[in-house]
Amino acid sequence: MVPKPEEVNLLTGEPTAQQIEAEKPSSALDEPVSHWRPRLTLNVMVDNFVFDGSSLPADVHRYMKMVQLGKTVHYLPILFIDQLSNRVKDLMVINRSTTELPLTVSYDKVSLGRLRFWIHMQDAVYSLQQFGFSEKDADEVKGIFVDTNLYFLALTFFVAAFHLLFDFLAFKNDISFWKKKKSMIGMSTKLWKVKKALKMTVVWRGLRPELQFGTYSESERKTEEYDTQAMKYLSYLLYPLCVGGAVYSLLNIKYKSWYSWLINSFVNGVYAFGFLFMLPQLFVNYKMKSVAHLPWKAFTYKAFNTFIDDVFAFIITMPTSHRLACFRDDVVFLVYLYQRWLYPVDKSRVNEFGESYGEEPTQKPHAD
Numbered sequence: 001m002v003p004k005p006e007e008v009n010l011l012t013g014e015p016t017a018q019q020i021e022a023e024k025p026s027s028a029l030d031e032p033v034s035h036w037r038p039r040l041t042l043n044v045m046v047d048n049f050v051f052d053g054s055s056l057p058a059d060v061h062r063y064m065k066m067v068q069l070g071k072t073v074h075y076l077p078i079l080f081i082d083q084l085s086n087r088v089k090d091l092m093v094i095n096r097s098t099t100e101l102p103l104t105v106s107y108d109k110v111s112l113g114r115l116r117f118w119i120h121m122q123d124a125v126y127s128l129q130q131f132g133f134s135e136k137d138a139d140e141v142k143g144i145f146v147d148t149n150l151y152f153l154a155l156t157f158f159v160a161a162f163h164l165l166f167d168f169l170a171f172k173n174d175i176s177f178w179k180k181k182k183s184m185i186g187m188s189t190k191l192w193k194v195k196k197a198l199k200m201t202v203v204w205r206g207l208r209p210e211l212q213f214g215t216y217s218e219s220e221r222k223t224e225e226y227d228t229q230a231m232k233y234l235s236y237l238l239y240p241l242c243v244g245g246a247v248y249s250l251l252n253i254k255y256k257s258w259y260s261w262l263i264n265s266f267v268n269g270v271y272a273f274g275f276l277f278m279l280p281q282l283f284v285n286y287k288m289k290s291v292a293h294l295p296w297k298a299f300t301y302k303a304f305n306t307f308i309d310d311v312f313a314f315i316i317t318m319p320t321s322h323r324l325a326c327f328r329d330d331v332v333f334l335v336y337l338y339q340r341w342l343y344p345v346d347k348s349r350v351n352e353f354g355e356s357y358g359e360e361p362t363q364k365p366h367a368d
Contacts, residue, residue, distance in 0.1 A: 038090060038101070038102050041085045043108055087146070159311060167301075230284065231280055242268070246268070313326040
């Protein structure tokens, strides 16, 4: 396999502790080298199961060795060599200076059902490589099944179905909310991307919710003022943190190249900006002492999806910064919930549809 590129400190040029060779030409870095698998896992089926000779399972049949004893055919204990537990991150490079290599042999018993499951998973990973998936991509798929408890993984698949349902409900309520919205009172324009004195029409296929904003009222003017004030204060914190984080990573973290460091710094900046654009709405709520203008139904469905994303954050291998980005939404939503408790509904205030409970509904005159 082609070895991973060496990571160095970009300022000092100091290499990592695990170095392939002392000096190698650049062309040698693209050539495959021998790697050692330090673990060998053996599984033996222990179930005393009697198979029907005329209909042997195809997945198990290729692992069976038959022995004729009299008139009956017996099969030897089924030995299964687990290839799924061998991860790319565990491979060790074999170079000229290598004299000894570790080897751990693990033995475990396995039931027939679990054996057939592992056989199917191993064949599925092999099929991915036949379709052109790289070794790294196939290794990520293996990690989902190997590094996660099977019962927890089954629960995750079940919860993923609810994730799709909540996505649909959140989108549906978003459309309904903006279709009935009459003003931008209490709404952060930094979050909702709507500027003042703007008349806009949102068109989505057959749906035509119209958002029309002409002149600003006093409440809308205050909302814009609080929104701008919040962004001003947050920018004082955001820019130093982004620059400081980039400098810190340059001094203390090893990268493959300057391009790798630049991409990593930009990605962290995107995560920081995404978090920043959610905070002005909290400040507007605090200043106006109200949360009645927010689309709480859509927020609730999105919060459910956020908690589901937290589950996937522990299962799927991902960078630490992206994992933290999954939890930032939880923090913001918990603050929203606290504000909802802190500012109870006042029926004289304008709700999320631009209406007030104190207003008497206009009724059509009766025919009588």
